[in-house]
Amino acid sequence: MxxxxxxxxxxxxxxxxxxxxxxxxxxxxxxxxxxxxxxxxxxxxxxxxxxxxxxxxxxxxxxxxxxxxxxxxxxxxxxxxxxxxxxxxxxxxxxxxxxxxxxxxxxxxxxxxxxxxxxxxxxxxxxxxxxxxVAGGIPVIKGLRDGASANRIERVYGILNGTCNYVLTEMEKHGRAFDDVLKDAQEIGYAEADPSFDIDGVDAAHKLAILAALSFGKALDFEGVEIDGIRHIMAADIGQAKALGYRIRLLGMARIDDGKLFQRVNPYLVPENHPLAHIDGSTNAVVAEGNFSGRLMFQGAGAGEGPTASAVVADLIDIARGDAGTVFATPASKMEPCERAESGNRIGKSYIRFIVADKPGVLAEITAAMRDAEVSIESLIQTEKAAEGSVLISMVTHDSRERDVSLGLAALSSSTSLKAAPVVMHLLSDQD
Missing domain, CATH: 3.40.50.720 (NAD(P)-binding Rossmann-like Domain)
Known part of the structure; x- marks a missing residue:
């Protein structure tokens, strides 16, 4: 030896x-x-x-x-x-x-x-x-760098933050409010005293930028990640998603669209028949779709002493064997910056939640704004009172350009009927 x-x-x-x-x-x-x-x-x-x-x-x-x-x-x-x-x-x-x-x-x-x-x-x-x-003890870096190296990765996405996934699944299982679940997560060590990096999506964005560089051979671009977290999600949102056949998960999503790099961390409505819908608690999961391998899924503990130490020592074993290799599968000198994709051009279904004044005409005001922005509404539900004098309205759009949804919401921004800023989440599809 x-x-x-x-x-x-x-x-x-x-x-x-x-x-x-x-x-x-x-x-x-x-x-x-x-x-x-x-x-x-x-x-x-x-x-x-x-x-x-x-x-x-x-x-x-x-x-x-x-x-x-x-x-x-x-x-x-x-x-x-x-x-x-x-x-x-x-x-x-x-x-x-x-x-x-x-x-x-x-x-x-x-x-x-x-x-x-x-x-x-x-x-x-x-x-x-x-x-x-990235993802604690899950060998996703090695899997993408080595195991999937013969493939062109079409997209990479997944649940990249255990704190957020724990909070969302506890809200889902027990119907509890976000603040209450977050407090419990802090007490048992799943969330930091200041949980901002986790619940605002920054931690997941760091990991997504790394996965995107590794998957697509493009220069790292953390600044190009669109980031939104989970602190605005209500138990009512989770209930509405469930009624529609979805579960809410914070996902990091990256792909190349027409030669441009799209990167986003955002709460998504994930169909119940998708594997990510069943990732519970603090577990992480990463999905990579290769042009020959098909869908690859890496799942396991995303943090903790044992899993993370295991990943560190696995790296040391590679080094001890003399495996230098490239850092991101593609030589760093060959990794060029990639133009950022404009998310407003993306087409898909969106979930939108409003808290509005409990008065006649509000639904007509909202639907008119969406009509004028050429956004078609698939379903619209008015639920229980959100607070005294206000109600919660949820809608799902048909496939629409994200820019048009934003235009519709901008037209409502000065409305006295809205009691809070609308919340928008996207529905995960094969086109994402």
């Missing part, structure tokens, strides 16, 4: 300590599969005194993560610090510049700086691996 792969680990939170536990528990098996041992030769974190539930006395400790990049006896740096910039990015740059491979679970850093880091890694014939950055 050849010399061990010597790693330095920056960040000793849940996932960082999980990596150490996994290597200690499965070290012999890992060595057999990798062809050589993987050993932790250095660690770094902010607080030495914190009890992490694991004995770290045997590992050399460095107070500054950047010091790890300069160590002569390290082959690979593993970053578990987080954040798109700052210390994590500086460590990545210095590690690759000093000839060390790099493994990270940091989806924000890859989404914002992945092209720069990929070019540095490939120039130095180094590995840059990030399996744990």
């Amino acid at each position: 050849t010399a061990p792969l010597r790693i330095a680990l920056a960040g000793l939170g849940t996932v960082g300590t999980g990596v150490i536990r996994l290597i200690e528990a499965n070290g012999a098996m890992i060595a057999q599969r990798a062809g050589r041992p993987i050993i932790v030769s250095a660690i770094s974190a902010r607080d030495r005194s914190r009890d992490r539930g694991i004995d770290l006395a045997a590992y050399p400790w460095y107070d500054q993560p950047e010091q790890l990049a300069a160590l002569d006896d390290i082959d690979c740096v593993v970053e578990m610090i987080g954040g798109s910039d700052g210390t994590a990015l500086e460590l990545a740059r210095k590690s690759l510049a000093s000839g060390k491979s790099f493994v990270t679970a940091n989806k924000a850093m890859i989404a914002h700086h992945g092209m720069e880091l990929a070019k540095a890694a490939e120039t130095g014939n180094l590995s840059l691996r990030y399996e744990a950055a």
